[in-house]
Amino acid sequence: MEFFKIRKDIPFMRHALVFNVISFLTFAAAVFFLFSRGLHLSVEFTGGTVMEVAYSQPADLEKIRGTVAKLGYQDIQVQNFGTARDVLIRLPAQKGTTSAAQSDKVFAELCVVAGAQMQPRDPTKPEQLVCLDAAKTQVVDLRRTEFVGPQVGQELATDGLKALGMVVVGIMIYLSFRFEWKYAVAGIIANLHDVIIILGFFAFFQWEFSLSVLAAVLAVLGYSVNESVVIFDRIRENFRKFRKLETTEIIDNAITSTISRTIITHGSTQIMVLSMLLFGGPTLYYFALALTIGICFGIYSSVFVAAALAMWLGIKREDLIRTPVKREGDPDDPNAGAAV
């Protein structure tokens, strides 16, 4: 099998300007939504309590919302996830009461509203209460509670930003060392472009931005720079190999000859991510979603943003081959020594 039967180099760079404008517009839109709507941060960042309860029957969300609201909470969220029987409840952090008291109280109330009572299942352990109705079946089950203090949330956010900063600086240094500063700048801008667009998506759709999404975003940062590195690698090689070609032709050739690899690699990674999206359950859902967006824009940005930016920055053959090469080209080059 061969999917990519490309006879001539595709003139990617001829349309670079158009694509750059498109990129810029998407980027601007992402920034706009980030500022106008903001991210829907998870409880890990904002602080508060999350409860996951499972009903034996499909749950009535309005009733649950009413029950919780009656306890004096404002700004609560009640939503289904996974199945109609699983409900996620978010409570803001309250001063004065502990999260345990909060969740115990809410759960006891939900239990009563569901027509059952909190009672010990095992008479020898009176401390372990579960919600049982008259027929001794468990009506509601508290599956998970999570509480994060607001201060911890703050720290997570700053740590996340620090990690982001360190990734950017680390990659810049490495790329300037391996290639040249122009490549480093182009690579990192293409990269941040991806990250901002992912964040823009999360802001626009108000998807929940949790710690695992942050991990996905940072993974994309490392992953999509890969793409740019592979293309830059080819550009460097081409500069050595084809001495007479124009810079744009060199870049076109580099992208064309790596395009099959780009698509196949991303396809494979996407298969994995897709499998997480389908089988991973609610915990991995947004993580996989962030990666999907990251992968799609990663392809786009490495071809049209990174390479084009490198071109605008004016990469030259002389930049990479610092010490004038006296030997006749690459020893592996079959055309070495041939006069054109």
Next chain:
Amino acid sequence: MNRYPVWKYAIIVIALLMGAIYTLPNFFGEAPAVQVSSSRATLKIDSTTLVRVEEALKAAAVSANAIGLEGTSVRARFDSGTEQLKAKDAIQKALSPDGTDNGYVVALNLVSRSPAWLSALHASPMYLGLDLRGGVHFLLQVDMQAALTKKTESFAGDIRFSMRDKNVRHAGINRNGQTIDIRFRDSQTLDAAKRLMADQFPDLAVVDAPEGTEYKMTVTIRPEAARLVQEQALKQNIVTLHNRINELGVAEPVIQQQGLDRIVVQLPGIQDVAQAKRLIGRTATLEMRLVDDSAEARAAETGTGPVPFGTERFFERDGRAVIVKRNVILTGESLTDAQPGFDSQTQQPKVDLTVDAKGGRIMRDTSRENLRKRMAVLLFEKDKGEVLTAPVIQGELGNRFQISGSMTVAEANDLALLLRAGSLAAPMEIIEERTIGPSLGAENIAKGFDSVKWGFLIILVFMAAYYMLFGLISGIALAVNLLLLVSVLSMLQATLTLPGMAAMALALGMAIDSNVLINERVREELRQGASPQAAITTGYDRAWATILDSNITTLIAGVALLAFGSGPVRGFAVVHCIGILTSMFSAVFFSRGLVNFWYGRQKKLKSISIGTVWRPDSGGALTKSK
């Protein structure tokens, strides 16, 4: 030309073997078990405990699959959860017949089913995080300011006492937050006070200034000393938490310091969060009271008479009754330190106690009046008192005194720890809490496993279809990557969480990148007319530079996550980083080994099976390479 020397194959075989051995325990699953361990330094778990457990099980007619002494605990494995519960009750009854806490912790546990020879190689299954096995996670914040304020208060008392002792006349000592203000009427007294402070309180920093006609001295705890106070407060809280959590009977609790003022507590498999929380937040108090030595009290001690008026009956840890007066001499608040040591004269183990100035004064008066009488140290927890020790007062005591006598070194250590750990050094509050039910944990495992499985299979099929034999080799390399990744994680006993499993899936998706790079490169060489053997060599060599660059950039991101991430992010980052490293081995070194093994010997190799090599100059006609 494409041959590996024997040592390279040897490395591959060894790596595969190690990978297989350390991955193996993950397949055996876990068996329900009952674990008996000790919560006290004085109580050794040894073969006699083992015999007692065996007998208890025999008496209760519960048959265990295996009982063994493993390190400092006895573990018995069972077939089912119901047998495990029965066995737990039987063992608990046998070890402490009257239901009191006597140092044995009997806990339900899950133990790997892997055979003994694997355990002997220290091969154990991956350590699952709480989100995969269910349990409770707490992050506690220690209120260091409160600890410092408490310490300042105790220093203020000490200064007041020393100044009176040395006859330095101050005009008032006030604690103001974490500073102490002392006023003096004249400069002579100020100088005397300064000498005293320098002499007796090296941990305090002193600044003085004239204030009107008077002089004011401002005393603060030196930063080094303050740091020490905070460290000790944190350590003491951890010790206290350990003691309390032992009561819960959790098999493998994690109690760790995080940062400067935080403690992480993880209790796997705990169902009753409310009880765990009550236990953690509990305040224990220490009290010192006089022992009643009257004839009636003696009678009450042996159980032959009623407990006299104004006294109470408590038990020592070994079960002996002690009749103690109700009147409390000192509480744990006055106790500032307790350290084990050796008596300089008798060379016997002892415990040194330090109480604050107020406590010292009370101690001096009490001891003077009650020479040769016994004083009991009681620990109250859950409103239940217990006599830690009841030594005889041998002389007039001050604010430093010692408990010595027929103690072993271990007992002295234990007592010092109990005295210190009786109460929390500083208040704590829960700032983060996660509870994951065990069924959710099992679901999470299944979900994570499914994502890895399906993604892996689809990639395998695609690679084999697209790149033929080279695709198959890439697939095998990917499987080896998974094997190595799992074995390294098992070896390091790094905690595997659901984001970790996601990282595993992602690592596989990204690891295939290296093989795609190589395969495309080899095809390209073939397209340009290179001979098959040359195509393999140059293909691998040229792809290597790219692979290295791209993996290092990814690794930079991974390390940043590891450095700054916490919780789920860290779980992700660990697997991500290890995955990148193992992929470099499997995708490049190992797959080249397979290719060399298959094609390397054939001198006149005409074609290789790498799928279609399409040439633009062949006028669109497909030239199949095989």
